[in-house]
Amino acid sequence: MVRFLASTTTACLLGCASAFTPTATTAVSPRGSLALRSSSKTSSQLHASNNPLGEQIGAAATTALLSIGLLATPLMGMPMSAHAGDTGASTAANSKITTGGASTLQSGRTIAITRGVNLDNSNFKGQNLKGVAFQQSIVRDTNFQGANLVGASFFDATLDGSNFEDADMSLCNLEMAQLNRANMKNAVAREMYVSGATLFEGIKDIEGSDWSETQLRKDQQKYLCNHPTAKGTNPVTGVETRESLMCLD
Numbered sequence: 001m002v003r004f005l006a007s008t009t010t011a012c013l014l015g016c017a018s019a020f021t022p023t024a025t026t027a028v029s030p031r032g033s034l035a036l037r038s039s040s041k042t043s044s045q046l047h048a049s050n051n052p053l054g055e056q057i058g059a060a061a062t063t064a065l066l067s068i069g070l071l072a073t074p075l076m077g078m079p080m081s082a083h084a085g086d087t088g089a090s091t092a093a094n095s096k097i098t099t100g101g102a103s104t105l106q107s108g109r110t111i112a113i114t115r116g117v118n119l120d121n122s123n124f125k126g127q128n129l130k131g132v133a134f135q136q137s138i139v140r141d142t143n144f145q146g147a148n149l150v151g152a153s154f155f156d157a158t159l160d161g162s163n164f165e166d167a168d169m170s171l172c173n174l175e176m177a178q179l180n181r182a183n184m185k186n187a188v189a190r191e192m193y194v195s196g197a198t199l200f201e202g203i204k205d206i207e208g209s210d211w212s213e214t215q216l217r218k219d220q221q222k223y224l225c226n227h228p229t230a231k232g233t234n235p236v237t238g239v240e241t242r243e244s245l246m247c248l249d
Contacts, residue, residue, distance in 0.1 A: 127148070136156045137158075140158055140160045145167065155174075157177050169184075172192045174194045177194075188234060
């Protein structure tokens with residue numbers, strides 16, 4: 001794309017510059033050889049003497065085009081950035097997920113640049129996805145096991161069957177997310193943002209998960225407390241699952 005723009009700019013530059021260059025025509029001499037013949041001398045003289053404004057406009061336009069060409073030329077040799085290391089969404093080079101994910105960092109805020117991205121069956125095991133946004137994306141049967149998802153956003157995302165075992169989901173945004181068949185075993189789910197529209201119904205496993213400071217709606221809290229896997233202690237924080245859910249035992 002960059003080379004296309006640079007080539008287009010060069011073509012425009014050459015074409016426009018020629019518009020302000022005295023034209024020449026090819027003529028055949030009496031002997032049959034080719035010769036260049038300038039445009040009418042009278043016309044050239046009239047142009048030079050009677051149209052100084054045209055010359056000024058032409059010079060200004062040519063200068064502007066040359067400036068554009070100089071700006072575009074360095075882009076032709078510019079290499080594409082490789083993904084940065086484990087820095088989540090904090091680096092511009094790592095602002096997009098390799099498989100088509102949806103985030104970038106701008107002025108200190110993580111914002112989605114794409115929506116409705118299909119990330120089904122992706123593998124993000126153990127990756128640093130801190131601050132990455134998956135807004136309104138389809139993320140079914142995806143592996144986030146052991147991943148750093150601190151501050152990540154799954155707003156209105158479909159997470160059916162995804163594996164969050166041992167993942168750090170602290171400060172995650174799960175507003176309007178759907179977690180049917182999702183595995184949150186041993187996940188750190190502290191201070192997550194959820195809403196009444198967040199669907200935990202059908203969640204597969206929450207054993208050993210820590211929900212401390214996550215404000216759940218009463219019916220959501222009751223559902224999770226009554227889940228057969230609502231037991232155990234989180235291996236990272238040492239907090240019991242039922243205690244973090246404030247279950248009435």
